[in-house]
Amino acid sequence: MSITHEDIALVLSAALHNDQLDEALDALKGLRPVDIADALELVAPEQAWRLLERLPGRAEIYAYFDADEQVRLAREFPRATLARLVGEMPADERTDLFKRLDPKQQNELLPALAQAEREDIRRLSSYEEGTAGALMTSDYAMLKPGMTVAQALASLRHEAPDAETIYQSYVIDDERRLLGVVSLRDLILAHPDKTIDQLMIADVVSGEVGEDQEDIAKRITRYDLLALPITDQMGCLVGIVTYDDAMDVASEEATDDFHKSAGVTTSVGNLKDATIGLLYRKRVFWLVLLVFGNLFSGAGIAHFEDIIAANLVLVFFLPLLVDSGGNAGSQSSTLMVRAMATGEVVMKDWFKLLGREATVALLLGCTMAAAVSLLGYIRGDSLVALVLALSMVSIVMVGCVIGMSLPFVLSKFNLDPASASAPLITSVCDASGVVVYLYIASQILPGMSMG
Amino acid sequence: MSITHEDIALVLSAALHNDQLDEALDALKGLRPVDIADALELVAPEQAWRLLERLPGRAEIYAYFDADEQVRLAREFPRATLARLVGEMPADERTDLFKRLDPKQQNELLPALAQAEREDIRRLSSYEEGTAGALMTSDYAMLKPGMTVAQALASLRHEAPDAETIYQSYVIDDERRLLGVVSLRDLILAHPDKTIDQLMIADVVSGEVGEDQEDIAKRITRYDLLALPITDQMGCLVGIVTYDDAMDVASEEATDDFHKSAGVTTSVGNLKDATIGLLYRKRVFWLVLLVFGNLFSGAGIAHFEDIIAANLVLVFFLPLLVDSGGNAGSQSSTLMVRAMATGEVVMKDWFKLLGREATVALLLGCTMAAAVSLLGYIRGDSLVALVLALSMVSIVMVGCVIGMSLPFVLSKFNLDPASASAPLITSVCDASGVVVYLYIASQILPGMSMG
Structure with missing residues (x-):
């Protein structure tokens, strides 16, 4: 498990210096997205970009970059490429990146995105930092109460590539009001002809868009959830917060409290x-x-x-x-x-x-x-x-x-x-x-x- | 979301005092296991026990009790009932409870358990506190490399009630060596005739039994895993650590470091x-x-x-x-x-x-x-x-x-x-x-x- 990103970065730099792009790509083969991101952060932005362009799953790799590094790299990208990459990113990461770009970059990027992505970014970025709304993603799996289990599974197969998780699906009515939740575990155990409203758990643990992200993270931990659905004031489903984001929030908050305990007024982010x-x-x-x-x-x-x-x-x-x-x-x-x-x-x-x-x-x-x-x-x-x-x-x-x-x-x-x-x-x-x-x-x- | 466990506990105590067991059970209807556990912790052990006996999913509720409270309640239980309850608990929680009982209680409990449970407890409790071995559970889903997707899904349907998660299945050979991992997401997307060895990811992120639990938790966070498989020195699968246990470890370690920062030598546990x-x-x-x-x-x-x-x-x-x-x-x-x-x-x-x-x-x-x-x-x-x-x-x-x-x-x-x-x-x-x-x-x- 002891991957030294420095070693990989050295190999990369040497290969790139000699214009041996294939050799550089070879060095990254078999590594996981987060490890590739760590190695690429150590080479120059324009070289990182040349490699990223050719890597499969580059949106996921790019999403693992440090926030500052993402912005630095974004300056290197031609506009169309950046738009394609941003389009492939998960909705929550995409919004976070967008908010960090300067107004000029934002204005350049928006017209290059698809209509749905543009609206998604506008909507997600409208929520205040530190709230459930700013933390949630809009990539979740939805089901209708009248569907059969067989129909639901077919629908999930269709949604799978885009949703952050299909292990929990949220049941909504025509007004998007949250009616219940059903797990993939229960779906594959159920008879194919059963309907979703028979199977779902109607009493859903949920959060509201305006709630503090710390409370959201605590609820996810308390109930051992994979994801928490987030509703607006009308009870309509607007997003989900996944457990891994909750883990990050808990860790950030602990760091924050830690720093405050020593009289450091607010978090300094990554100390290095x-x-x-x-x-x-x-x-x-x-x-x-x-x-x-x-x-x-x-x-x-x-x-x-x-x-x-x-x-x-x-x-x-x-x-x-x-x-x-x-x-x-x-x-x-x-x-x-x-x-x-x-x-x-x-x-x-x-x-x-x-x-x-x-x-x-x-x-x-x-x-x-x-x-x-x-x-x-x-x-x-x-x-x-x-x-x-x-x-x-x-x-x-x-x-x-x-x-x-x-x-x-x-x-x-x-x-x-x-x-x-x-x-x-x-x-x-x-x-x-x-x-x-x-x-x-x-x-x-x-x-x-x-x- | 503002459930006051004190209010519920008051209702419970009043109902129990008048011997109205059904009314007490009614008050708990619709509550989630962790909330029921919090309410029951506030009533007297012998009363908590009378209710617990009659509640569905009582092993899960019991597992949510504070460690000390679990031991206190265990003293109230008739031996056979305790054995049945312990048998229903997840393997990791069961082992944690067992380690906390005094030797006399342990010796009374062991003969009342099924052979497989006894061995599982012996094996899991042999690992040192603070290591991956002490954190892991043995309730995981296993698949064989030669199975087809259809066979694998059938096998998972069978294992589902016992496994902590079926969203990740671990592929092992006849010597239990870990060969790969396959997600339920990939299984339901794949053609039913495809075999597991074609579908699995062979390069698994894993941990070893002797590793520090903090490193295990960090790896789960880094790679955004639902669970991390744990192997022995021979590369054989011996358990998994799930993300919710990793979240608990991360929170405990943060509390520990926090306390140390103020010169409190080691964690004092729950301050209250x-x-x-x-x-x-x-x-x-x-x-x-x-x-x-x-x-x-x-x-x-x-x-x-x-x-x-x-x-x-x-x-x-x-x-x-x-x-x-x-x-x-x-x-x-x-x-x-x-x-x-x-x-x-x-x-x-x-x-x-x-x-x-x-x-x-x-x-x-x-x-x-x-x-x-x-x-x-x-x-x-x-x-x-x-x-x-x-x-x-x-x-x-x-x-x-x-x-x-x-x-x-x-x-x-x-x-x-x-x-x-x-x-x-x-x-x-x-x-x-x-x-x-x-x-x-x-x-x-x-x-x-x-x-």
Whole structure:
């Protein structure tokens, strides 16, 4: 299974350099479309194009190219060839490509397409990004309720080359209202004379065009579906979302949440291809916000300047105590954000979870307090050890409760809970940690002598 | 689509309390197996069991229960009933359940099962957790190369009730060696007299029993497969992994990596059901390690005690500078860990990415330096502002380079890159940040006067 696309690309480049097109095509023989796409992405666009032109199933190969690479290649194609290729692509991939072309390319391409394809692109591209409508394809298999099983199978044989899946067929009436679903498995098991309305499952799990793609993906996973039919507000079938697209959405959303957890504002796409400017823009927000968040910690420190001057040993432990709250809080928020994203935990669980989190935080805080007071005793004295222990327990508890609550609060205000990122938690815990630590110190330690 | 399982569970409990079993069963009519399972999980085990006994498709419903709930219910079942239920479950779910029972329950159950089921459980449970073998099912459809299409369809009609999918059939010889794969789509399109060896795709994408389940899931996603055949070392077919199991693996692995990113050592499973003890154990490791990591920061601070005493203003900015390195480093490592997990980035990209990361870090550092030096000038003077600016740039760059490199280093030593968690990065950046900051301060600021 260890295909190295680099090796293949080297062979391709050498063959193409010597104009040995057949040899290059030979090197790609037996490879699967996604592997061919990966190899072709490594050669120059105009050479990739020369090969693609001659490969069987080129629309499928082309559909596997990276989005950016598709657009780059599209510039190389003569207009008629591009139109033919685009015509052969699955409806959802075709629409995605079309939306990425610049207006000039779009205007050149449209007249070269068949009428049906043009309308399909217009319709599919009208849905907002991130909704079921933008994810779905219009290449699905339809049946009528009055058909016999034999007629249905004949109809599927006819539709098979175009439909994304014929394993699930959707039963619609004359107004395209979704009546039911029937699987190919049930069709081949049924008596040929039975009618579709006898065989179909009428209570279909479906989605609406305007729904969030994340909810669509979750429904497909929950019910282990091959495809989810999508209807408009009138209940008419307008497309399907297939399981493989749902897998891609789930993976994208996980990456998104992952990035947000570290304070990267939105997904940067494929990290390898991300530009310096993009990475900078996506990362700078929280980092700079944190700097200004420090105004509060700084004010706290300024307020307790005397106690610090009198007990410089406090400074040794300042980074540790401040970090501990942030670390414990990040753990809490990460557990919560992920549980909310997978749907394990919902709003009304908050109160129950808060009680448990407080207990866990108390235990974690006590353990860390034991460790830090040992260090404090070695470097300071028993009073310093006491200050550290009390501060650690309080700071960890505050951090955990903030970390656990913030995702719920954000969600309450219809914000993405994943924005409760490590840097945000750190900023909030910093300020509270400094104040708690120095306040406790000021109550226990002498103010003016050196302890 | 908004089924509230709580409402259904309330209706169920009320009906069961009055011994109105038919009414309870009515409430579940029309619901899908996974929804019934969710509702039944909310009523008492012995009541859930009374209903389950009377429901059609109960093995499928039971398979959707949480793992813990399955085991809890299994204790309620009379042995013969449990055996019948287990016999009806898909092979992979059955094995998972069996492995979770305690030895006494296992020994009671085994004799009550049919011979074939017993052997299937023994064989499937012999594979190590986390491998393809532990994930696969033995319920797949097989064909012989000499069969005609008509014979193959007849055979599939016969196998359909047991196989997890008949949309992909696997062609094997008499020694069970995997020869090819044929889709139901191709079968129903082909002439009935054609033979399977003419129709099958001989170059099958497959996996080996010992492979990591994550690699299996990635392959299924990459090639958009419905199922991946799994072979032993001899190339003999021993099972298949279906796309829905691959989706579950991908989601689990993402959760795992997510938790690790916050220093939660391994997955805690379903957060809602996690006990206090489990949460404590999984979270305490990195938090306590961080406390001891502070020995280094503390030593750094102790070394520069004089410069701090002479310039107390330095303390105001200590938490900020230390956090900034950790935050920027966490961003780098999170981006990298996720890119490595999805396979976007591999080892040999390291050098190229390092150069880009250093540039991004320089830009981020300069922006943050501008912000912090403004604060430094307001609270201190221009020398303090200079110290802060230089420190910030250095600390952010060190943090980013550490954050980016650590996942690669861990992977080089065959450790999980996801262990490069925020707390670890924080610990490392703490110590280096303190030293960098105070060293720069000691070079620029006067040692004994108050600046």
